[in-house]
Amino acid sequence: xxxxxxxxxxxxxxxxxDEQKRLLVHVAKAIYPLIEMNHDIVIVHGNGxxxxxINLAFSESSSTPDMPxxxxxxxxxxxxxxHIQNAIYNMMQQRHQxxxxxxxxxxxxxxxxxLAFKHLTKPxxxxxxxxxxxxxxxxxxxxxxEDSGRGYRRVIASPKPIDIIEKESISxxxxxQHIVIAAGGGGIPVVIREGHLVGIDAVIDKDYAxxxxxxxxxxxxLIILTAVDHVYLDFNKPSQRALKKVxxxxxxxxxxxxxxxxxxxxxxxxxxxxxxxxxHKPAVIASLxxxxxxFKQMSGTVIMP
Amino acid sequence: xxxxxxxxxxxxxxxxxDEQKRLLVHVAKAIYPLIEMNHDIVIVHGNGxxxxxINLAFSESSSTPDMPxxxxxxxxxxxxxxHIQNAIYNMMQQRHQxxxxxxxxxxxxxxxxxLAFKHLTKPxxxxxxxxxxxxxxxxxxxxxxEDSGRGYRRVIASPKPIDIIEKESISxxxxxQHIVIAAGGGGIPVVIREGHLVGIDAVIDKDYAxxxxxxxxxxxxLIILTAVDHVYLDFNKPSQRALKKVxxxxxxxxxxxxxxxxxxxxxxxxxxxxxxxxxHKPAVIASLxxxxxxFKQMSGTVIMP
Numbered sequence: 001x002x003x004x005x006x007x008x009x010x011x012x013x014x015x016x017x018d019e020q021k022r023l024l025v026h027v028a029k030a031i032y033p034l035i036e037m038n039h040d041i042v043i044v045h046g047n048g049x050x051x052x053x054i055n056l057a058f059s060e061s062s063s064t065p066d067m068p069x070x071x072x073x074x075x076x077x078x079x080x081x082x083h084i085q086n087a088i089y090n091m092m093q094q095r096h097q098x099x100x101x102x103x104x105x106x107x108x109x110x111x112x113x114x115l116a117f118k119h120l121t122k123p124x125x126x127x128x129x130x131x132x133x134x135x136x137x138x139x140x141x142x143x144x145x146e147d148s149g150r151g152y153r154r155v156i157a158s159p160k161p162i163d164i165i166e167k168e169s170i171s172x173x174x175x176x177q178h179i180v181i182a183a184g185g186g187g188i189p190v191v192i193r194e195g196h197l198v199g200i201d202a203v204i205d206k207d208y209a210x211x212x213x214x215x216x217x218x219x220x221x222l223i224i225l226t227a228v229d230h231v232y233l234d235f236n237k238p239s240q241r242a243l244k245k246v247x248x249x250x251x252x253x254x255x256x257x258x259x260x261x262x263x264x265x266x267x268x269x270x271x272x273x274x275x276x277x278x279x280h281k282p283a284v285i286a287s288l289x290x291x292x293x294x295f296k297q298m299s300g301t302v303i304m305p
Numbered sequence: 306x307x308x309x310x311x312x313x314x315x316x317x318x319x320x321x322x323d324e325q326k327r328l329l330v331h332v333a334k335a336i337y338p339l340i341e342m343n344h345d346i347v348i349v350h351g352n353g354x355x356x357x358x359i360n361l362a363f364s365e366s367s368s369t370p371d372m373p374x375x376x377x378x379x380x381x382x383x384x385x386x387x388h389i390q391n392a393i394y395n396m397m398q399q400r401h402q403x404x405x406x407x408x409x410x411x412x413x414x415x416x417x418x419x420l421a422f423k424h425l426t427k428p429x430x431x432x433x434x435x436x437x438x439x440x441x442x443x444x445x446x447x448x449x450x451e452d453s454g455r456g457y458r459r460v461i462a463s464p465k466p467i468d469i470i471e472k473e474s475i476s477x478x479x480x481x482q483h484i485v486i487a488a489g490g491g492g493i494p495v496v497i498r499e500g501h502l503v504g505i506d507a508v509i510d511k512d513y514a515x516x517x518x519x520x521x522x523x524x525x526x527l528i529i530l531t532a533v534d535h536v537y538l539d540f541n542k543p544s545q546r547a548l549k550k551v552x553x554x555x556x557x558x559x560x561x562x563x564x565x566x567x568x569x570x571x572x573x574x575x576x577x578x579x580x581x582x583x584x585h586k587p588a589v590i591a592s593l594x595x596x597x598x599x600f601k602q603m604s605g606t607v608i609m610p
Contacts (some may be wrong), residue, residue: 016370053369054380061365063431064358065321071384075359078383079376081410082493082504089470090501102474103410105386105486126368165394169407169483176477181410188387196395199387 002220003040003174004295006031007210007271009226010046010185012288013080015053020080024087030225030291032091035099040174042217043084044210047076047185051203054079055125069124069156070188070199077105077184084181101179107165107197108187108204108212114159122158122203127151157202161187161212165197171217183209207271211283214275222275222283223294224268229287231269231301233259243301248276251303272303280305307525308345308479309600311336312515312576314531315351315490317593318385320358325385329392335530335596337396340404345479347522348389349515352381352490356508359384360430374429374461375493375504382410382489389486406484412470412502413492413509413517419464427463427508432456462507466492466517470502476522488514512576516588519580527580527588528599529573534592536574536606538564548606553581556608577608585610 012027014020034041051072058067067075081103092098120143128136133144133152147153164170164183173180186204190197207224214222230242233254246254251273260266265285272283286293286300293299317332319325339346356377363372372380386408397403415421425448433441438449438457452458469475469488478485491509495502512529519527535547538559551559556578565571570590577588591598591605598604 017373017376057362057366057369057372060367060369061362063365064362067362068322071322071387074383074387075380076383078379078381078386078410081383082376082379082412085410085471086412086495086502086504093500093502100471100473100477102471105383105390105408105410107387107391166390166405166407168405168481169478172405172478172481172483173474176473178474178477190391195398197391197398199391 001038001040003218004034005042005044005210005214005217005219005222007207007222007224008043008045008288010048010050010206011227013045013050015049020083021087024083025091027084027288028087028091030288032095033292034295035088035092035179036095036097038177040177041179042170042174042213042219043179043181044183044206044213045080045084045181045185046206047073047080050080051076051185052125059126068199069201069203070190073185073188074105077103077188080184081181088179099177099179101181102173103181103184104166104169104173106183106187107190108161108183108209109163109165109197110159110189110191110200110202110204111162112191112193112200114157116157116159116202120155120157123147123153123155124203125154127153158205159189159202161204161209164213164216165190167216174217183213205267205271207268208274211271211275215278220281222272224272224283224285225288225291225294226268226285227287229290229299231260231265231285235259235261235265245302245304247304248273276303276305306343306345308523309339310347310349310515310519310522310524310527312512312527312529313348313350313593315353315355315511316532317530318350318355320354325388326392329388330396332389332593333392333396335593337400338597339600340393340397340484341400341402343482345482346484347475347479347518347524348484348486349488349511349518350385350389350486350490351511352378352385355385356381356490357430364431373504374506374508375495378490378493379410382408382493385489386486393484404482404484406486407478408486408489409471409474409478411488411492412495413466413488413514414468414470414502415464415494415496415505415507415509416467417496417498417505419462421462421464421507425460425462427461428452428458429461429508430459432458463510464494464507466509466514469518469521470495472521479522488518510572510576512573513579516576516580520583525586527577529577529588529590530593530596530599531573531590532592534595534604536565536570536590540564540566540570550607550609552609553578581608581610
């Protein structure tokens with residue numbers, strides 16, 4: 001019996017509650033092989049589209065207050081966590097192998113001195129005109145940037161995760177063979193101010209959070225499920241080639257040569273390297289579609305120490 | 306060391322994220338005596354104003370889809386749970402006694418044959434004009450009723466809780482002396498259809514859910530915290546008198562005489578009776594303000610077998 005952290009992209013979850021429920025039936029099927037073999041499992045999901053939707057609903061609605069980002073993240077953990085635990089529970093019932101499963105609302109500690117708070121990079125929420133953007137900069141203190149010709153968006157920090165506040169609850173549940181959904185959306189970002197945990201406007205990359213989770217709960221393997229079946233060199237070029245097995249040292253060379261796209265494959269690779277380097281255990285980046293093969297390291301890109 | 310379920314009203318949590326955070330500092334202080342004495346604690350919170358706000362944000366916003374009620378409930382569990390676990394964590398840090406605390410996203414089973422689904426009683430969400438209400442009845446299949454002269458509102462079922470799906474996760478955490486926040490808003494209501502758990506538009510009363518929780522996790526006492534310091538007979542009349550200690554048999558006589566207000570004190574009393582009758586343990590209905598006295602049964606109304 002091994003211990004796995006599975007990182008699941010928010011884009012795999014659709015745009016509405018109904019779509020999310022339908023898509024999660026496939027996700028549940030895809031990860032069922034690990035459940036069936038009684039492995040310890042923590043699922044960390046993304047929440048990009050969902051947290052944006054929640055934030056937008058509050059900002060567009062005229063009778064509700066604006067909702068700060070940490071609270072939107074907490075809402076997304078409830079919303080997505082409920083659907084994941086429901087889908088996997090139903091899948092297990094159908095196959096007569098029921099293990100307890102639940103979602104732990106998770107705060108993730110970041111450092112207010114993280115350079116990410118000086119250099120804001122993560123665009124979130126709605127698009128605004130230049131004039132609206134300037135008004136928001138003045139009234140709310142937001143930093144607004146032009147985003148790919150589509151208008152202005154708020155950017156917030158994307159700091160590195162340092163610790164998982166609810167790690168003991170997650171560990172205790174794992175010890176009892178419960179399946180745990182945690183650190184959804186990378187976790188609710190909190191910093192320490194005067195000895196208190198305080199929510200902060202930021203987005204923690206869910207792959208980094210998965211790597212930190214895998215390190216803390218002493219996972220045997222980190223599995224990052226995404227839309228492509230392998231990590232590719234020269235992606236989308238005629239010279240494109242899939243990586244099957246690769247060492248951290250090799251991967252670092254490819255990193256230097258800028259093979260991987262920022263905001264897409266790059267954070268997954270950096271997260272995988274962080275886990276493999278700190279634990280000397282393997283990480284796999286694979287597609288959700290071929291997850292069952294990836295669990296046997298027969299699909300995807302296996303990253304070795 | 307005893308095991309407690311604390312039921313906390315959604316009205317004690319304010320209308321905005323900031324207000325909720327401020328108010329929860331007081332809640333954390335109020336229940337700290339139980340934490341300090343190392344008792345097992347499950348906190349079940351209400352979500353009336355919060356789930357209404359979430360539902361309204363999505364229905365008013367023009368670019369987001371409408372959000373079904375079970376999903377709004379799940380979001381409210383993340384939102385409120387995060388703030389409660391954060392507030393209590395900070396309180397414990399300050400007093401140098403740290404116990405793990407976390408929120409478990411909780412589905413609560415109800416029966417689709419519950420008469421509540423025939424006789425819808427729970428008004429939720431925004432107010433509409435008569436014409437808008439008729440349009441919604443046609444287009445969405447909603448049941449709309451006139452609410453106290455303020456306009457038309459959707460009504461949904463308020464069925465009784467039968468089981469708590471995540472009870473094993475909650476129990477395991479309690480065994481390890483973790484503080485658990487669960488079944489927020491009465492839980493996400495689910496029914497069984499063709500062997501599957503399916504979310505359903507309904508609101509489970511959080512006091513009934515607390516009583517069911519207390520029964521399932523074998524609590525020694527159910528504590529319902531509210532805005533009044535006792536249960537009163539002839540409430541708001543010159544003959545008003547507080548109940549200090551009362552047996553279930555006595556309370557049932559008062560129920561017959563219609564001493565208690567529907568949608569307010571009545572569900573608390575019915576929930577307390579349900580717990581005391583099924584377990585032969587006491588329940589206390591008390592004010593948040595005098596919680597520490599209530600924990601010693603020195604304030605509030607103690608309901609005995």
